[in-house]
Amino acid sequence: MSRPTPLHEVHKSLGATLTDFAGWLMPLRYGSESAEHTAVRTAAGLFDLSHMGEIHVTGPGAAAALDYALVGNLGALEPGRARYTMMCDADGGIVDDLIVYRLAADEFMVCANASNYPRVARELTDRAKDLDAVVDDRSDSYALLAVQGPRSQEIVAKLTDADLANLKYYTGLPGTVAGVGALIARTGYTGEDGFELFVSAGDAVTLWDALMEAGAAEGLVPAGLSARDTLRLEAGMPLYGNELTSATTPMDAGLGRVVRFDKPGDFVGRAALDGAEPGKRLVGLVMKGRRVPRHGFAVVDADGAVVGEVTSGAPSPSIGRPIAMAYVTATPAAVDIRGSHEPVDVVDLPFYRRKK
Amino acid sequence: MSSIPDELSYTKEHEWVAGIDDGLTVTVGITAYASEQLGDVVYVQPPEVGSSIEVGDAVGEVESTKSVSDIYAPVGGEVTAVNSAVVDDPSLVNSDPYGEGWLFQVRVAGAPEDLLTAEEYTALISGDS
16 A cells, blocks of 8 residues: 555645555656646646655764765765765665755755665664764655746745745755745756755645745646656656666766765775776667657667667657667667667767756 | 547447447547546557458557557458558547547458447446546
């Protein structure tokens, strides 16, 4: 039985198509997912991301605990800033990709994927056990709403006194939105400007309703997981379970930069990752035809030999053709779509980059 | 509740069949319910004109953002026409599933079997959800 989010009744009243995702009952789409995608690219979309995990790490040893537990240099993060990072196993495999917000000198919030946060919380607790830090999984008490798209700032600004114009990308500050206490973060997973608003679960409906009303004139629409997936895919952002798995290193995913060998001290995965060469290469594929490559489909070279596998694929509203990310060990020429080799163009990631 | 026109026949695979009463040539599409379940349709591959199809054959594909479904032949016979407009603009399956979004026509050979009435199809999808 899937868990409903604090916004479940709102989704039902909007006529959402619901889907199970990582044990949660989530809105897949409210109407046309392509229209939701386009709204985020051109105006704004409102997402319920309450399935995500929020784990607080506090205490004098909090920075040291995260520097040991994660591959990033969190001790160097200024309060109010956020960083994209990963947790790896001792063998270098990825446990989860994370955004860590430094709320204060001795307080961090780790935002983890729905499918992984119980494991991330356990690992953080275990990895921090010899350090002066407390790990507290507060996921159940949070709701997370994201406003994404070029009109996001105008919409959120109607509901807060916070200085959004000076809130830079990958920063997060406590504030009030629509009368509700929130961590206001300028982060997202769509390739657009936008905000993620972490609030108490009990405030989720109040904030949702206020955002919908404030955004009506700006073209804000509710957007589901289907649009979120095509938006992040166009933006070349990896998804845990697809591009990122326990059998994948950050280097494989082309994200070796997140592993900070220059930070002081040991960290879980350092020995395995130091000097590691990627075993495969993550590439972008644009289909020449109209059939859609899907997760798990074989990628073949010009001779028809299998050289890799599609990790994510979808029709791309922005490009007008199907796109995919795939791990390959040689130059791809086609994707095997139900027995037919459908030709591809190999492109640099991301597929889509917003105009600044 | 999705629209389910009374005058059409239906299959368990969520296709509709029109013109079954004259027994000669029928038109086939997918139901409004199916198009809603699929989400935005992005690709349609109908069968080839002139091909012979038998009941239950997978004769084409309807692909949406999230999934792909086979089109099963609801009747046997010869494919006499396919809707090129829906190949060019697959969103017609969503916007007008019983009209502009039709998929193909078949000159029926033999009596079709096991088609559902609108009432029976309504009961089927009520059980689905």
